[in-house]
Amino acid sequence: DAGITQSPRHKVTETGTPVTLRCHQTENHRYMYWYRQDPGHGLRLIHYSYGVKDTDKGEVSDGYSVSRSKTEDFLLTLESATSSQTSVYFCAISEGQYAGYTFGSGTRLTVV
Amino acid sequence: KQEVTQIPAALSVPEGENLVLNCSFTDSAIYNLQWFRQDPGKGLTSLLLIQSSQREQTSGRLNASLDKSSGRSTLYIAASQPGDSATYLCASPQGGSEKLVFGKGTKLTVNP
Numbered sequence: 001d002a003g004i005t006q007s008p009r010h011k012v013t014e015t016g017t018p019v020t021l022r023c024h025q026t027e028n029h030r031y032m033y034w035y036r037q038d039p040g041h042g043l044r045l046i047h048y049s050y051g052v053k054d055t056d057k058g059e060v061s062d063g064y065s066v067s068r069s070k071t072e073d074f075l076l077t078l079e080s081a082t083s084s085q086t087s088v089y090f091c092a093i094s095e096g097q098y099a100g101y102t103f104g105s106g107t108r109l110t111v112v
Numbered sequence: 113k114q115e116v117t118q119i120p121a122a123l124s125v126p127e128g129e130n131l132v133l134n135c136s137f138t139d140s141a142i143y144n145l146q147w148f149r150q151d152p153g154k155g156l157t158s159l160l161l162i163q164s165s166q167r168e169q170t171s172g173r174l175n176a177s178l179d180k181s182s183g184r185s186t187l188y189i190a191a192s193q194p195g196d197s198a199t200y201l202c203a204s205p206q207g208g209s210e211k212l213v214f215g216k217g218t219k220l221t222v223n224p
Contacts, residue, residue: 043201048210050210096210097209097210098144101212103155103157105154106155
């Protein structure tokens, strides 16, 4: 999607290894989000950021950490990957509560 | 806590039919409601964003309505085409926050 890119697009990793996913935006939006999408569960919020160095937990934050050192970058880290973290991860950006959300193309992560 | 529900989970229609997708939400004090489309293996594409002060929004063959008092939104698709086949998701921010809450989607199949 224009203005927001996720990397990598696909990744296979082993159980117990750390993994970092990157979200990069060129829109200068204040809010950034990480969601995971799983069959039967839909999209669930992992963490979000409301500014540089300002982050908060979502509903499924256990096992994940985030960092935002620059407006344009929001990193999601799986400290020690588990098979239950196999999922599709989406990043989103927004200007605020009255604005719409724009989503990235997603990262498909497989933990073996 | 905002909860968003979409019924039915799947819908199959013949090409050319007009159809309505339903979305209900529990917190009527919403800022806005957004409809997305997701093709298999792809990210989310924003279709329409309705602010709380609006009753409806239109884009081409799509029309979305919002009734806060009943906690419902509908997405009307006119003259459906096979290319409309996708999963349609509605979402609204959690009350008083920037966190978007999603329904689990309606998978639409338009048969030629």
